[in-house]
Amino acid sequence: MESMVGRMAKVVVVTSGKGGVGKTTSSAALGAALAQTGQKVALVDFDVGLRNLDLIMGAERRVVFDLVNVIHGDARLCQALIRDKRLPALSLLAASQTRDKDALTHDGVAQVIADLRAEFDWIICDSPAGIERGAMLAMRFADVAVVVVNPEVSSVRDSDRIIGLLDSRTCRAERGETVDKRLLVTRFDPARAAKGEMMSIDDVLEILAVPLLGIIPESLDVLSASNLGCPITLHRPASPPARGYAEAAQRLLGEELPVRAPAAQRRGFMSRLFGKAA
């Protein structure tokens, strides 16, 4: 369905299964970081009914038309796209807050994605939590999946479920191709991981068996950036999380940057967990 004419656009889904792990923050930060390198980026919020991306981007007062309006033919795509005032290469397609996820149709989303491919280098789809309709449609047309995971067992298991769905329920999977899956570990606290109070990066990678896109350390800067409506890579470019996102964006662009892993731990979270049980 999706035409590949014109530029070689990449559709990225930012997904996780579990809620509250940092999908929207990561979508905004990766989108801004890519736009800061000169790429044309469209951020699409698929969380119909619980939209947040417009707030994180500081565009909540500029939303006139949204994704559902475009799908239903009430507005043209160019009317609904909101161009960022700080980064002209970055545009936002907001979700509708007043509708529910059934307002998204497969063919409608396919058409919007196809139209965006003709205009942008990167289309970043911010998935809702869960594995219901909104999340399935957000991943449906993806070429690349950024799986956001927190270093704790429930997040890791939900991400594993999502990776299974990416391998079976996407257009690429149904054509016999694969979605390029990358792991973005967020809210990582090296000190707690060293004490075994949190899963280590090695534990997470061992379970999920997906290449690492980046590690974003836990930081109050992320919270203040969200409250200000400014992606962290614009708000505090020198902060550790902003550097993490900027490097992740460079890896998405194909650069081979080593991921700086924190020091190795003596005893992992998993062994502690199972050491106690029995």
Next chain:
Amino acid sequence: MYAERSETRPTSADSVEARAAASPPALSQIAVRGRSVLALVVAPEAPLDDWLAALDEHLASAPNFFAGRPVIADLSATHAGVADPAPVLQALSALAVRNIKLIGVEGIDPALLSHTLWNRLPTMLRGREAPREVKRGRASQGRAAQPSACSLIIDRPVRSGQSIVFEGGDVTVIGAVASGAEVVAGGSIHVEGALRGRAIAGVTVGETARIFCRRLEAELVAIAGRYRTAEGWGDELQGRPAQARCERGQLQLTALE
């Protein structure tokens, strides 16, 4: 193939016979396919109440055991040669109440079921017990003919929420079986990685099946209906290469080192 089938699809049994009488060659076009499926056989025993209690216990631990599977009732022990259909009907209704859907009955005189709810169930099913059938099939076909028919190799990790079901033989997984995933095999299960989900082996071959894994972190292992959860083995096995097998009706887990 599809076109041919749609051309010859009969509208009713009567019209097929009529056409066959008028022009005999037409019959040869009707495609009737044979299919062999694996059916589960339940054999209620006397006293029925005790047997049903055991069945209920089994269903409580595995509610979906019979779901979607063809089931045959072997009633030879139920009617015990008497002409009274009451115990047979009691057994059949007890199975129906538990939502076990029968495709046939065996071991009784079909006349016992006439004028009852069950009179349309096939009673002349001919089949062989599964383990024997598997062995014979292999011997007569020759090993070279279908070398892959008895094993399934999964070349990627089995993710949470995924279910691999292969009743035809052994399953080998190159990678981990995640927490919340399950592998069900007719024969043995080999996990060349960490087993963190469920492994259910021996669905077809029974107690001769085994489960092997590089790292035992499973939620549940089962062979031929005998199962253990992670609480059932100690710290000394957790995280180690291990095998599970049946020994004198007991599920045994041992380290492989």
